Every structure is written in structure tokens, then in C-alpha cells.
Amino acid sequence: MPLPDQGIFEEALDRGQLGLAIFDERLIVTTRLGALSEWAPPAGAPACDAPFLTHMEANFAELRERGGEMVLPSVRASVDGPRVTISISWNPQSRTYVVVTAPDHAGEQIERLMASDRREKQILRQQADAAAARLRVADALYRDIVETADNLVLRFGPDRRIVFANRAAALFLGRPQDGLAGLTLDALFPADGAPWPLERAAEERASFEQSARDAKGRAAWLAWDVNFLGPEGGGEFQAVGRDVTAERQLRIAREKAQEEARAAAVARERLRIAHDLHDTLVRSIVTMIAEARLIAKKTNDPEAKAALAELDAQARQGLWEAREAIAQTRAARREDADLRAIAAEFSARWSDVETTLDIADGAPLASETATLFAAVLREALRNIELHAGARRVRVTLAFDETGPRLVVEDDGAGFDPQAPTPGHFGVAGMRERAALAGATLDVESAPGKGTRITLFAAAIGWQLS
Known part of the structure; x- marks a missing residue:
């Protein structure tokens, strides 16, 4: 960058009586002239890389705002070099420092040297105080935010040991916060089956859902966001957990309502088709059989009688097939009762739950x-999705000489089967359905002990292949 009236300074620069440097507004060195300015970084380097200017970005910004001059008096340019005075000013026309x-003729002015020393110490002290104040404000703000948050907030090291937990986390776990x-x-x-993804969180924010139990043993689902705080954060991780139990329950209830609505719509359509077949095709065939038999009684032609008899047989076969089709249409689809498909759909939807399927073949x-x-x-x-918060589910269908037996087990929160459950009709509905079919339903459970449901259907029969 050419300097205005540079020739005036050339002699002083050559004799080491003056050093001149230019920094642009981004604090990048553009020019460095004279031996006295060799303390400054070379052209193209950040100016604050110089030991004298470390962490002084705020000072430069203030100088640019207020104008005037910033003086760094009596500093040693190198280990064995002379002491110099550095004067920095902002030029608004060229937008450069x-x-x-x-x-620095310190020997002639001792007082000025002492003042410079005090100024250096004051600048360092101010910088340290400002940095400490910023840290205190940031720490106080952080603690105020996380302590009043409804979400669970945890900080932990690479060894997975808790460094800090907020009040919400302590209440959820039922433990003292400092404990x-x-x-x-x-x-x-x-995190059975879904380990904490700390390796992924070290590179980018990791999000996942996890089943948990609160202090009262209530099953809950927590949606975690895990961040790595980096070296400046001591290499720690921060995890923020949001209770999404109600959201999951609403989603499952909505899916149940949609499933029931679809099933009802299919049943209505099947029933309509069955009625239409009965009112049209079946009645037409019955009418045709009656008319063919009436004609057969009135004719004496042997060939006509034989043809009408053949027509009667074919019509009766068609009538049987039509009625069979109507019966199949009225019946539920076979795939709707596929236990393997039902369990597989559950496993695919909740991949974080370990689902085991044991269904006997050949029966x-x-x-x-x-x-x-x-x-x-x-x-x-x-019910497991809504209330249990289970990590393991097992579905078993077994056959013996007494009949088929379906067992559904989970290691979830469990409950007291004898206690009233206002507003919840899942178990009651299963009992009523089993009783209407003449089957036996047994429910074994206790708080914190999981649940085992056994359905025995000997009373309604079963068939072997």
C-alpha cells in the first residue's frame, strides 16, 4: 500500500529512529517499515498475533469509535533490543490503523518509565478483570437458565460421570441435586439397546428418544439432545432431555383411532358388498332355478328335460359358490389376524425396544x-407403548393337547391389576373380548415388575393342520 509523503520518513526509517506499520480495519498488517517495527507480524498476518497486542481487539474497536490515540509506552521490541514507545491511531479517511x-528515552525520563510500567500492569489487570467478569456473567446466566428450565439438563465428562445436573433432573430422579x-x-x-451416542455427539448434535423411570417408578420417554462443549468447555458434554411421554401417548392413541376407523370402514364396505351380492346375484340365481324347474315340469321333450336338469345343477353350484363368496366377504381378512405381522409392525415402529417373537409352526x-x-x-x-416404557417385549404362541396359548411379556413399569384404572379400558376390554369368546385371560403384574398377559383359548377350539 503506498504511503502519503513516505519520502519524509525514509531517512528516519533507514537510521532506525522510526518504525511505521499500517493495519487495516480487520486488524490485518498491510505494511511494516523500519527495524523498529519488526515486532509487528509480517504483512498479511493478524496484527494481534504480536505479543504486545494479544487480546486487544476490543481496545482497537474502542479506538476506532472514539478516535484519538492509544499509546503503549516503554516496551522492549525484542529480548535484547531497545525499549520503544508504540503509538496507534485510527485514520477514518483510509480506514486504517x-x-x-x-x-523510548527512558533514562532521561524515569517518571515516564514508571508510569508506563504502571500502565502496562493496569491494562493487563483491566483485561483480566474484564475476562473474569464476562465469565462470571456467562456462568450466572447459564445457571439461571438451566435451573429454571422444565427440561432435564446434564453435564458430564468423557468418562460419563455427572458434573452438573439441574433441579428438574434431580426432581425426575428423586435425588438431591448435589448428590x-x-x-x-x-x-x-x-440405555439398553440404544446406547448414548457420544461419539456422534462429539462431531455434531445427537438427538434420540429413550425410555426411563422417574422417582415414582412411572414409565416415561425422554427426547435427548446431546452436544459436545469442546475444549473450551473442558471436553464435557451437555444433554438436554424433554419429557415426550404425553406426545407419544397422543400419537399412539391417534394411530389406534385411525386403525379402528379404517377397520370399521372396511367392514362396512364388505357388508355392503355382501348385501349387494345377496340382493342381486343370489336372488337372480334362485329365480333362474325356480323358473327352470317350472319349465321342466311343463315340457314333455326328453332333450329339454335333460338340458334343464343340467342347467339346474350348474345353477345350484353357482348358488353355493356365491354364498361362499358372501361368507368370505363378511369374514375378517386373514392377514388382519397375522400375529407375526402384528409383532413385526410393533418391532419396526419401536426399534429401541428389543422384541422377541416365538410362534410355533404347523398349527x-x-x-x-x-x-x-x-x-x-x-x-x-x-398398552406397552402407552404406559410400560419397556425395553424388552416377548410374544409367545404355544400349542399343547389342551389348546393354543398366547403370552405377551414386558419388563416395563407394571401396575396393580386389582387397582381401579379410571379412563383406561385396555385390560378391561381384553377381558371382555376373551370372556365373550369363551376364552381365559390372565394378567400378572406389579409396580416395577413388568407385565405378563396369558390368553388360553381351549374353550373356543383350535385346529391342527
């Missing part, structure tokens, strides 16, 4: 039994 370095420090993350929030259920078992399995799995 002009840095003039001159020898959580030092405990391991996996001990407080076990197909009768239609009524399959429909009952499918309805009970759907309701049992739906």
Missing part, C-alpha cells in the same frame, strides 16, 4: 381364535 514505533455429581450417566439413565389357529388372539395382541402391545 497507523502504528508508529519510536525509541448426583460423580454418578455415572448409565447408572441414572440406562394354524381357527378363524375365531386367530381373530381373538390378534385383537388381544394388538391391545397388549398398544
Whole structure:
């Protein structure tokens, strides 16, 4: 960058009586002239890389705002070099900082040297105080935010030990807040089947949902966002957990209502088709049979009688097939009662729940039994989704000489089967459905002990292949 009237300074620059440097408004060195300015970084480098100017970005910004001059008096340009005075001013016309370095005749002015020393110490103290104040404000703001938050907030190190937990986390776990420090993350929030993705969180924010139990043993679902705070944060992680139990329950209830609405619509359409077939095709065939028999009685032609007899047989066969089709149309679809498909759909929807399926082969259920078992399995799995917060589910269909037996087990929150459950009709509905079909439903559960539902259908029969 050419300097105005640069020739005036050339002699002083050559004799080491003056140093001149230019910084642009981004604090990048554009020009460095004279031996006295060799303390400054080379052209193209950040000016604040110089030891004298470290962490002084705020000072430069203030100088640009207020104008005037900033003086760094009596500093040593190098280990064994002379002391110099550095004067920095802002030129608004060229939008540059002009840095003039001159020898400091400290021997002649002791007081000025002492003042410079005090000024250096004052600048350093101000910088340290400002940095400490910023840290205190940031820490106070952080703690105020996380302590009053409804979400769970955890901070932990790479060893997964808790460094900080907010009040919401302590209330959820039912432990004193200061008693959580030092405990391991996996001990407080076990992650069976869906481990905490800390490796991924070290690169970008990781989000996932996890089942958990609160201090009262209530099953809950928490949606976690995990961030790595980086080296400036001590290499720690921060996790923010939001209780999404109600959201999941609403979603499942909506899916149940949609499923029931679709099933009802299909049933209505099947019934309409069955009625239409009965009112049209079946009546037409019956009418045709009656007319063919009436004609056969009135004719004496042997060939006509034989043809009418053949027509009668074919019509009766068609009538049987039409009635069979109507019966199949009225019946529920076989795939709706596929226990494997129902369990597989649950497993796909809740991949974080370990689902085991053990269904015996070679013993197909009768239609009524399959429909009952499918309805009970759907309701049992739906209850697990809504209330259990289970990590493991097992579905078993076994056959013995007494009949088929369906067992649905989970390791979830459990409940007291004898206690009233106002507003919840899942178990009651399963009992009523089983009783109407002549089957036996047994529910074994206790708070914190999981649930086991057994459906035994000997009373309604079953068929072997």
C-alpha cells in the first residue's frame, strides 16, 4: 500500500529512529517499515498475533469509535533490543490503523518509565478483570437458565460421570441435586439397546428418544439432545432431555383411532358388498332355478328335460359358490389376524425396544381364535407403548393337547391389576373380548415388575393342520 509523503520518513526509517506499520480495519498488517517495527507480524498476518497486542481487539474497536490515540509506552521490541514507545491511531479517511514505533528515552525520563510500567500492569489487570467478569456473567446466566428450565439438563465428562445436573433432573430422579455429581450417566439413565451416542455427539448434535423411570417408578420417554462443549468447555458434554411421554401417548392413541376407523370402514364396505351380492346375484340365481324347474315340469321333450336338469345343477353350484363368496366377504381378512405381522409392525415402529417373537409352526389357529388372539395382541402391545416404557417385549404362541396359548411379556413399569384404572379400558376390554369368546385371560403384574398377559383359548377350539 503506498504511503502519503513516505519520502519524509525514509531517512528516519533507514537510521532506525522510526518504525511505521499500517493495519487495516480487520486488524490485518498491510505494511511494516523500519527495524523498529519488526515486532509487528509480517504483512498479511493478524496484527494481534504480536505479543504486545494479544487480546486487544476490543481496545482497537474502542479506538476506532472514539478516535484519538492509544499509546503503549516503554516496551522492549525484542529480548535484547531497545525499549520503544508504540503509538496507534485510527485514520477514518483510509480506514486504517497507523502504528508508529519510536525509541523510548527512558533514562532521561524515569517518571515516564514508571508510569508506563504502571500502565502496562493496569491494562493487563483491566483485561483480566474484564475476562473474569464476562465469565462470571456467562456462568450466572447459564445457571439461571438451566435451573429454571422444565427440561432435564446434564453435564458430564468423557468418562460419563455427572458434573452438573439441574433441579428438574434431580426432581425426575428423586435425588438431591448435589448428590448426583460423580454418578455415572448409565447408572441414572440406562440405555439398553440404544446406547448414548457420544461419539456422534462429539462431531455434531445427537438427538434420540429413550425410555426411563422417574422417582415414582412411572414409565416415561425422554427426547435427548446431546452436544459436545469442546475444549473450551473442558471436553464435557451437555444433554438436554424433554419429557415426550404425553406426545407419544397422543400419537399412539391417534394411530389406534385411525386403525379402528379404517377397520370399521372396511367392514362396512364388505357388508355392503355382501348385501349387494345377496340382493342381486343370489336372488337372480334362485329365480333362474325356480323358473327352470317350472319349465321342466311343463315340457314333455326328453332333450329339454335333460338340458334343464343340467342347467339346474350348474345353477345350484353357482348358488353355493356365491354364498361362499358372501361368507368370505363378511369374514375378517386373514392377514388382519397375522400375529407375526402384528409383532413385526410393533418391532419396526419401536426399534429401541428389543422384541422377541416365538410362534410355533404347523398349527394354524381357527378363524375365531386367530381373530381373538390378534385383537388381544394388538391391545397388549398398544398398552406397552402407552404406559410400560419397556425395553424388552416377548410374544409367545404355544400349542399343547389342551389348546393354543398366547403370552405377551414386558419388563416395563407394571401396575396393580386389582387397582381401579379410571379412563383406561385396555385390560378391561381384553377381558371382555376373551370372556365373550369363551376364552381365559390372565394378567400378572406389579409396580416395577413388568407385565405378563396369558390368553388360553381351549374353550373356543383350535385346529391342527
